[in-house]
Amino acid sequence: MNSKEAISQIELPLLQRGVGVRLSLTDIGKRFNREWIFRHLNYEFISGKCYAITGANGAGKSTLLQVIAGAVLYNEGLIEYTGTVSGINFYQQVSIAAPYLELIEEMTAKEMLLFHAKFKSLTLPVAEILEIVGLTNATDKQLRNFSSGMKQRLKLAQAFFSDAPVLLLDEPTTNLDADGIALYHQLIRNYSKDKLVIISSNDKQEYDFCEEVIKIGDY
Numbered sequence: 662m663n664s665k666e667a668i669s670q671i672e673l674p675l676l677q678r679g680v681g682v683r684l685s686l687t688d689i690g691k692r693f694n695r696e697w698i699f700r701h702l703n704y705e706f707i708s709g710k711c712y713a714i715t716g717a718n719g720a721g722k723s724t725l726l727q728v729i730a731g732a733v734l735y736n737e738g739l740i741e742y743t744g745t746v747s748g749i750n751f752y753q754q755v756s757i758a759a760p761y762l763e764l765i766e767e768m769t770a771k772e773m774l775l776f777h778a779k780f781k782s783l784t785l786p787v788a789e790i791l792e793i794v795g796l797t798n799a800t801d802k803q804l805r806n807f808s809s810g811m812k813q814r815l816k817l818a819q820a821f822f823s824d825a826p827v828l829l830l831d832e833p834t835t836n837l838d839a840d841g842i843a844l845y846h847q848l849i850r851n852y853s854k855d856k857l858v859i860i861s862s863n864d865k866q867e868y869d870f871c872e873e874v875i876k877i878g879d880y
Contacts, residue, residue, distance in 0.1 A: 682708040682744040682754070682826045682857045684729065689738035691721070691728055698724050699880040700737075708744070708826055708857040711849075713868035716877035722861040723759070723831050725877060729859060730757055730829055744826075753781060756823035758816040759831035766805035770796050770815055773804060782824040784852075794818045794844060809836035817845065821852045828853055831861045842866065 683705065690700035698721040706712055714722045727733040729740070731752060742751055764773060774787045783790065791797050794814045804812065813836045820828060834842050849858070849870065860868045868874070 682706075682742070684827070684857060685739075685741045685743075686729075687739045687741070689728065689735050689740065691724055691733070691735045699877060702738070702880045704875060706857055706859065709855055710873065711853070711858040711860065711868075711871040713871040713874045714859065714861045714877055715863055715868070715874055717863065720877045721880075722863070722877050723761075725875075726757075726759075726829055726831050726859065726861040730755055754825050755827045755829060756781065756820040756825040757829040757831070758813075758820035758833055759829075760813075760835045761831075762816065764804050764812055764815065767803060769801045769803055770807075771800045773815065774819065777819050777823070784822050784824050790818050790822045793848075795840070810838055810841055813837055814841060814844065817848060821848045826856055828856045828858045829861075830858070830867075832864070832867065833860065833862070834864065834867050846870075 684707075686702055686704045686706075689702040691698045692700075702725070714725055716722050724733060728735045742754070765776070768776065770791055771787055774783065774790060777783070778787070785793075788797075788800070791800055794817060796811065796814055796818070799807065799811060804815070807815070813834075817833065820830065834845050837845065845867075858871075860871060862868050
């Protein structure tokens with residue numbers, strides 16, 4: 662499969678808002694060189710539910726999440742997305758927070774969220790978002806001066822408050838202290854109810870509320 666064919670698979674005709682989001686993986690496989698990371702993976706995800714992808718380090722959890730996000734091409738199978746907003750590119754329907762995603766360190770927290778909003782609408786005003794994630798006092802502080810925990814709070818803010826029905830979280834409590842972990846669970850309770858949430862993690866406190874668990878080692 663070439664990249665054009667893979668991209669065409671995730672730009673299927675989209676349905677009208679209100680019917681929920683459905684994500685179907687059919688016989689999905691991903692390999693690096695000759696080594697299969699996972700193969701023959703069949704699964705269906707629907708909005709309003711939380712799913713966890715678990716497994717040891719290096720087992721392929723993050724790779725699967727990136728495949729679902731459309732950031733990494735898969736080598737075989739089919740991914741179908743239905744139920745998102747008609748006429749809008751699929752990537753507008755997905756928000757993601759992950760340790761390997763970089764922030765623009767020359768920007769302030771406020772500037773970063775305003776910049777992000779030019780590409781993907783936010784569900785609340787920037788000032789309110791920063792207050793919820795405990796960054797009000799750092800509104801005009803450059804991100805280069807943020808601690809790793811503060812940066813993670815901002816990444817979670819971008820993901821949870823993007824106006825997107827699919828929320829992907831990769832090791833979401835990375836670098837967070839006890840208060841930050843409590844914030845993460847608050848965000849899950851209060852701001853993800855109607856979303857399709859998929860969490861990649863091997864830390865049970867990050868996904869113990871999920872209705873379904875996918876063990877990547879089974880594939």
